[in-house]
Amino acid sequence: MGGFEMEKVRTWVDDRLSDPIWWNDCLQLAKTVLAAVAAWVIAASVLDLPQPFLAPWSALLVVHATVYRTFSKGAQQVAATVVAVLLATAVGEWLGLTTGSMALLLAVALLLGSVPWLGAEATTIAATGVVVLATGFDDDVMLVSRLLDTAIGVAVGLLVNVIVWPPLRRRTAAKALDRIDDGIGELLIDMAGGLGDGCQDEDITAWIDRTRDLDEDLDQAWALVRQAQESARMNPRRSARPMKNPEHWHELLRRMEQAIAETRSLARTLGGQSAHRETWGEAFATPWIKMLGDAGRAASEADPGGLLDVRRRLVELSEEMRATERSPEWPIYGALIINLRNIIDAMDVVAEANPIGAPPLPIHLPQRRSAVPRESA
Structure with a gap:
């Protein structure tokens, strides 16, 4: 790679390192991964729940770009997840795992879009319900376990977003x-x-x-x-x-x-x-x-x-x-x-x-020192 290309790459990297938008995106990604992994570890390794997949799923849902949205949208998504678990359990107990029960589950989940408070989460209800119906529904202990998984994911997602450098845009x-x-x-x-x-x-x-x-x-x-x-x-x-x-x-x-x-x-x-x-x-x-x-x-x-x-x-x-x-x-x-x-x-x-709000981030790649010949005595 020539010197001109290297300088272009260096400029691009420096622009990213000093760009708060890029850093916010990276921080949000890291916090989302941290919340999901922590929820999985707690549900799977600490509490040894039988099917702990809902814990990281719920954590992913509640980690939003702002703390306020984490609580406001998170509450909707938590409600949607709980509704999905209950709906899948009810449909499974009644019809079992069949094509008809899957169709009924999806139809009811999407019809819940007519409820204003849950309307934006109709897809969440449908997707969560399909997973729950397909992975087992015939055990009351399993129902309690899944609700506990959801609660763990929600709690971990909220704590991570509030405690770990709460986002300020x-x-x-x-x-x-x-x-x-x-x-x-x-x-x-x-x-x-x-x-x-x-x-x-x-x-x-x-x-x-x-x-x-x-x-x-x-x-x-x-x-x-x-x-x-x-x-x-x-x-x-x-x-x-x-x-x-x-x-x-x-x-x-x-x-x-x-x-x-x-x-x-x-x-x-x-x-x-x-x-x-x-x-x-x-x-x-x-x-x-x-x-x-x-x-x-x-x-x-x-x-x-x-x-x-x-x-x-x-x-x-x-x-x-x-x-x-x-x-x-x-x-x-x-x-x-x-x-x-x-x-x-x-x-x-x-x-x-200008600069509005805060000075730019003083982060950049170190400059390569060029060799300077010694002066002759």
């Missing part, structure tokens, strides 16, 4: 917000570069498409912030308290929402101009395009001072053009100045808050 949400303001800044920089080189219609279309991609990222960020707020509920960690009412984060998301809309409006305005620099004149085009790029760099670097400096220069340009310019392009000047001013006004508070 703050870093995940913060990373999503940081990616959006970086994306807005990069788009403004690219637009300034494109205008300087003479952009085409396909460039305008690409810029508008990128604002739509940012809208999708914004929707995901809203969902992650709501998940972070949920993760703070019933969470014993002290750092969970600020996330119980993340109004500041909501304000930042609304500001980025406005910045994206203003950027799309700016791109559409540019799309109506066939030859930008020649039409506008250098007196407006040169300083405005430079300010557009500077605003993008300040947004990407989370530099509120840089954004305020661009706003000051924008006001000066507006006053100067108003005093000296009598161009018929003034409506275009005004639209572009207002769009850029609104982007700056939306992003300066976002830049001031």
